Amino acid sequence: MTQTDNRRSWIASANGHPDFPLQNLPLGIFSPAGATPRGGVAIGDAIFDLKVASDAGLFSGEASEAAHAVCGDSLNAFFALGASARRALRSQLQDLLAEGSAAQARLEAMGQALLPAAATCQLHLPARVGDYTDFYVGIHHANNVGRLFRPDNPLLPNYKHVPIGYHARSSTVCVSGTPVRRPLGQTLPPGQEAPSFGPSKRLDYELELGIWIGQGNEMGEAIAIGDAQRHIAGYCLLNDWSARDVQAWEYQPLGPFLAKNFGTTVSPWVVTAEALEPFRRAQPARPEGDPQPLPYLLDEADQANGAFDIQLEVLLLTPAMREQGLAPQRLALSSTLNMYWTVAQLVAHHSVGGCKLQPGDLFGSGTLSGPEPEAFGSLLESTFGGKQPITLPGGEQRTFLQDGDEVILRARCEREGYASIGFGECRGVVLAAR
Amino acid sequence: MTQTDNRRSWIASANGHPDFPLQNLPLGIFSPAGATPRGGVAIGDAIFDLKVASDAGLFSGEASEAAHAVCGDSLNAFFALGASARRALRSQLQDLLAEGSAAQARLEAMGQALLPAAATCQLHLPARVGDYTDFYVGIHHANNVGRLFRPDNPLLPNYKHVPIGYHARSSTVCVSGTPVRRPLGQTLPPGQEAPSFGPSKRLDYELELGIWIGQGNEMGEAIAIGDAQRHIAGYCLLNDWSARDVQAWEYQPLGPFLAKNFGTTVSPWVVTAEALEPFRRAQPARPEGDPQPLPYLLDEADQANGAFDIQLEVLLLTPAMREQGLAPQRLALSSTLNMYWTVAQLVAHHSVGGCKLQPGDLFGSGTLSGPEPEAFGSLLESTFGGKQPITLPGGEQRTFLQDGDEVILRARCEREGYASIGFGECRGVVLAAR
Structure with a gap:
């Protein structure tokens, strides 16, 4: 209690x-x-x-x-x-x-x-990251992005059964404040059959919850869902920078690679499970007709208390706004209640086949968009695939990030009768490509 | 010279x-x-x-x-x-x-x-693995597997332009001799709409060349293809154990995850570039009609001398064969000349967007099958998706690996007038699922 x-x-x-x-x-x-x-x-x-x-x-x-x-x-x-x-x-x-x-x-x-x-x-950076895994548990994001990449097939048949995730790059996980350079890469320009090479033109952020792993497990063993909380050291904010044009061209059949591995920014402070205790919630009920999780992903206590009510915010500060003394503009306000799977389910799934987790491993939740545009956690979603620019204070427009843009993530927990807490900021400025 | x-x-x-x-x-x-x-x-x-x-x-x-x-x-x-x-x-x-x-x-x-x-x-294990990346540069393997997973679309349009790879799991890279436990996981049985959970029934090996990274690069910088050799510390054998049934169900849209992260076995000895010097070859000419690599992947010296002529062998020893005193049975003999991209191209591609490579990072080449069944580097290929069992000495049959089976990889370099060298063995026994 x-x-x-x-x-x-x-x-x-x-x-x-x-x-x-x-x-x-x-x-x-x-x-x-x-x-x-x-x-x-x-x-x-x-x-x-x-x-x-x-x-x-x-x-x-x-x-x-x-x-x-x-x-x-x-x-x-x-x-x-x-x-x-x-x-x-x-x-x-x-x-x-x-x-x-x-x-x-x-x-x-x-x-x-x-x-x-x-x-x-x-x-x-609070820890040496052993392995970094990025999940994809924001179901609204998966729907939105799926619709852009696969209009006929937005949510694949495995999504509601498997906490989808992929191994990401640990060497370029960096702490808030580290500038991130726009990547060069291959892209397939619309209407072309052969790829071009150059700076990404569709650079994006992703608003994610980060999870730091505490005590690990041995290779060949698994962490039962009922034990999962004991293996989590704490939480942070995570910006999974993404080059959408590189991603669209490279991601089949083995997933994102250069589209993501140029940098991932985390907030410096590890917020503990103890601090987040008052902000736990029951995992939101699955929509009518969705399958029940398989037994290894189902735990009564986790269903009753395994979600978090954390408000997540992404803001943008452009060079022009900075010059004009304007405040960062909020681009989205979302919540960790948009996670289709709990953090305990992620730990249980990750280790169920015997994968070894170690202290300092990092999970990203995946982009935590809400169902409405005001809660979309990436520009890919907010601009509907780059088709509807957003307008910023001062009159600028953006479809994707420009050089000098600074992305700021914030998180806050509030509950009547309890002291509010926050995560501190997760910031990063985009540097021009080499 | x-x-x-x-x-x-x-x-x-x-x-x-x-x-x-x-x-x-x-x-x-x-x-x-x-x-x-x-x-x-x-x-x-x-x-x-x-x-x-x-x-x-x-x-x-x-x-x-x-x-x-x-x-x-x-x-x-x-x-x-x-x-x-x-x-x-x-x-x-x-x-x-x-x-x-x-x-x-x-x-x-x-x-x-x-x-x-x-x-x-x-x-x-010769080094602490920072990040482990698995490529997919065996074009015959990509063709064979693509045909099984996507009959209409075996080789995707990016394959001949992009050295396809994905981030894999470093925490379960283990040295030859380490037993590997059959993973539990979700699979979709044929004809079913909902997944089952249990031990993988389609456990497989993959015959790969491993590449150890030496000196690294800074985040946001890149390694030019002409400098790539300076960043390679040496080579090994790598068995990328794979649970094919888990893989088929989970891999879309973000690539393999639990299907691969339960274990990867490497041979203990790091064979140096100097030792392999006599066994370098020109990169085999691309088939008529294949695109030229983009300039960042093209280097004259690399094309002239960037491939290796290394014979790769996979052998199987079952418990019954062991009891009968039979020798391991060769399942495939292939060659690193089946790589569609050179190792230097892998290094240049991996880092071109600014991804940081570090000493002790590990690359897998991807399965190096040849064009003929005798050179197929996985059971998925050798048994044509599990449809045509192979027969072993003593009369046993296999479609996929059974508990107690030991997979042995070997590699050997031979050239007239030069001392032959080998890599030592990369062995692993399959343990029963938990």
Whole structure:
């Protein structure tokens, strides 16, 4: 059961912070000015330095072990410890940072060394990504895109039985703020029989939930759906940049390759299952006539509580808007309730044949569009395949991304009686092709 | 220019060895009995321990740096050093091990500590695989399989323009000798509309060349085809185990997933470009009417010398054959000359959009079938989709693999006037499903 927790923090900026109140406490890897990367926790406008805290002996027991595991430059070792250590650390962190904490005076005395301002720190990729898998569980996206690529056959017969996914490229997963270069590639111009080569003309974003894997399984074993939650370390935002013209030409029969592998951007903060607990929901009922999941994908507790109510937003900031001092323009507002499969179903399916998952593996949910255009999570959908440009503040139009455009993803969880939390931003600017 | 090199070694078993004469010197990671993993070189029936040799100061200059890089439990650091260090090490190794070497007495005195018998050692995966990409460049395989999956449309329009490939699963790449468990998964039985779940009934092997990446490139940059050779560390055999029934049901629209990610077996020894130099060939001319590659895939030197003449063999040993003392039965003999694209074209294509390659990344060529049934590199092809069983010595039949079956891949290079070399074996036994 989720209990209302409206505790405030003695760190003033945390109270009412849109992303990082005391109830969130997401983990990441950061460098304080001039220092080496280490683990930290976002709290208000500051970052709680877990290395400094660990060295100062602020934690005890299992929490101490967890804090020690994040003193290096990645969270992989922490992810490997599993949920019990993560909860122990969270619990002690909340006690340290809550109003009325006995430790407040001591922590305040440590000042910027313990709690540097986030604005003075550099954020890094939170973990070394072993394998990155991109799913396709946004059913409205699958319908919309399927209609464009296969007008007669938008949703293939396997879609409602199999959590469709594919192996994606881990080497180019990068942290928010990393510029992404427009890829060169082969495309088949309309009406041509032979392909051309050059910069992608249909560069797009995809609005996705990212899932970080915690404890893994051995090759040849599987993770039962009832155990799946224990293998998830946390969540982030994920922009699966896509070159649609490259994709259309290359994707048959083996799936997307160069259309996707030039870059994938994730938000730096790993939001934990504990922080998301109040925002769990029952998995929305399948439409009348849809098949029931096979038994290995069906778990009563997961159906009752395995979905999330997370608002997802994508915004665009063009160079002209930046020059004119305009704010980023929202292009879509969607929700993780548009997932046709739960995260536990993804873990169970991925491993059911014996595929080994490891701490630091990353899943993308697939683009989480809603049923209406205001909730379409890619330009391919929002512009109906590039046919209906969208108009931006200042009068510019876009069908696909132009050089200098910045894509910003945000996520937010709200529930009556609970502190709202956010994911922080996932940003990336498009660089011109080489 | 390749010069004939028929030098013999003072290690008697190396001379005339089917795989590992003085002219090969492939690298791998091994554990001598009771010791930690470290780098070694296969020579005849022994393994030259590079850690012991490095500690004894047997190398100088760049070769010393290279040997130092292989003292740990993976070749990644060695791969990152590039071709010059690799060549320096090879040159000094050949001088040390050739007949008439001034070092012979000293090395012989070091005995089993320097040159343990291979049979007493355990072999490991040679590198930590960052990303694993599986290509599809065996055009006869693509034709054969395409005909089974899409009778009207075997070879898609992109095939002769794009080196088709997909991201595969790195976490389950395992070294020869590792048993592979038959996967569970969803399949659509013939005539049914809803899928079933259970052990794959159409488990198959795929005969592939593996390519280990050496020095990488930065995200957003590309490797020009003329530079591609500098980024390849070496070659191996690769068995891309495949669950055909799972594959047929799941693969649209995003490609193979659970059908492949339960295991991929590689041979333990990394055969270098230097060892393969005498076996290079001109890329076979494309059939009349086939398109020319786009300029980024076309390099004169690569066309003249970028293919390999490597014989590839797949053999099967069933439990019944093992009991009867029968030898493994050859199921196919093929050649790397069946690659429609050169390895340099694969590297250039993979990176042209800015995808980052890293030392220890692995490519599979795709199944290298020849045009005739005797050269079909998978059971799917050899049994014509499971319709025509093959008969084994002892009278057994197979359409697909049964539990306990062992698949063995071998590769061999022969050329008049040159010492033959081999790759060693790539073996794997099928375990029963969980």
